[in-house]
Amino acid sequence: MLRYIVRRLTSGVVLLVAITILGFTLLYLGGGDIARKILGESADTATVEAKAQELGLNQPLYVQFTSWATRALGGDLGTSWFSGQHVAEAITSRVAVTLSLVTGAIVLIAIVSVFLGVLAATRRGWIDRFAQLLAVVGHAIPGFLIAVGLVLVFALTLHWFDPTGYVAFTDDPAGWAKTVVLPVIALAFGGIANVTQQIRGSVIDALRHDYVRTLRSRGLPARRVILKHVLRNAAGPALAVLGVHFVALLGVAVVVEQVFAIPGLGQIAVQATALGDIPLVMGLLVAITVIVIIFNLIVDLAQGWLNPKVRLS
Structure with a gap:
């Protein structure tokens, strides 16, 4: 397991270096x-040139990047x-806000998707049709329209x-919950539609395996067979699908935070980029x-715990 973690962390560091260079x-x-x-x-032109020299903008690209990377490795962004404002201070003051929305959305996606996906795979009927309709609606309507509709x-x-x-949350837990409910639902809607279909298909495939018939023939309750x-x-x-959605939710959160006027990373990201x-x-x-x-490391560790073959891949 330790070697597995080291491999994942190494690939993460390589990804971080590549993204920073490209960005x-x-x-x-x-x-x-x-x-x-x-x-x-x-x-005037002279003042502008002096400012560019002060910021190092007149230096070659590799010199600017090396200077920034050296300071960043030392903890100075x-x-x-x-x-x-210090970059680290600007980020830390807002990252908890965005993470609370995205984490809440991921938890909501996981709970609702497992419930609906299992019911759709085992009960079929109108629940399965509802899950299919939810998938179509979730793909068709973007998150910001869901947010506007909820408002x-x-x-x-x-x-x-x-x-x-x-x-x-530290000021008023009840007030915090009231302000994050709608943004979390807006973020989670599309993910629920997609992950429900994934769980439905996976459960249907698993139910066809011989070990399920063997367990049922031994008299184990159907609920225990499914849950365990x-x-x-x-x-x-x-x-794996949840991991992909987590990355997507960070992007969607930029728009949703603008709709609900939430002071998260999305607000300063839009301003800083512009x-x-x-x-x-x-x-x-x-x-x-x-x-x-x-987050992806956590997902990989969870998959490795569920399936030891993943750690060997």
Whole structure:
């Protein structure tokens, strides 16, 4: 197991290096005249050139990247060129907000998908048809439209929730729960549709195996066979799909946070990208990549525990 973890961590480090190099290159090529953006259009050429030299923008790409990477390895992600705030501080103050939404969505996806997927595979009938319809709707409607619809119905019409805003968990747990319910549902809707189909198909395949018929012939209750044996074999593919959805949810969260005016990573990501704030964008890129690597490692370990053959692949 230790060798398996080391292999996964090594591949994660390689991925992090590749993404940072690619991200820095794209920002450098598409950033435009960042010094003028900082100083404004009224700044004279000499002042702009002095600012570019101060920030190191007049140096070759590899020199800029090496300088940034050296500081990042030491724990210094720099400061925002536009706000002057430390990048690490800007990220840590918002990452918990985004992670609470994405984690809540993943948990909701897992619970609802397992429930619906197992029922659809074992009961069939109207539940199976409902799961099929849910899959079609989930693929057809993007997350931001779900978010807008939830606001219109549950916030503006029924007044069950506030349409926008965020309350920190440490300030008011009940208020926090009230502000994250709609965003979490909006994030989870498409994932529930996809993962339900994956679990349904995996359970149906598992039920056809000889060991299931053997267990049933020994008189084991159907519920025990499904929960203890069938779900264990069906969980591997479902975990892989959940890993993919976690990455996708980080992207969808950018839009959903804008709809609900939630101060997460999405808000500063949009602003920093539009301005060409390279230190802040690179800090966000590193933070999100590390989060994805850690989550995928957890998924890989769970799959390795469920199926020892995975550790040998």
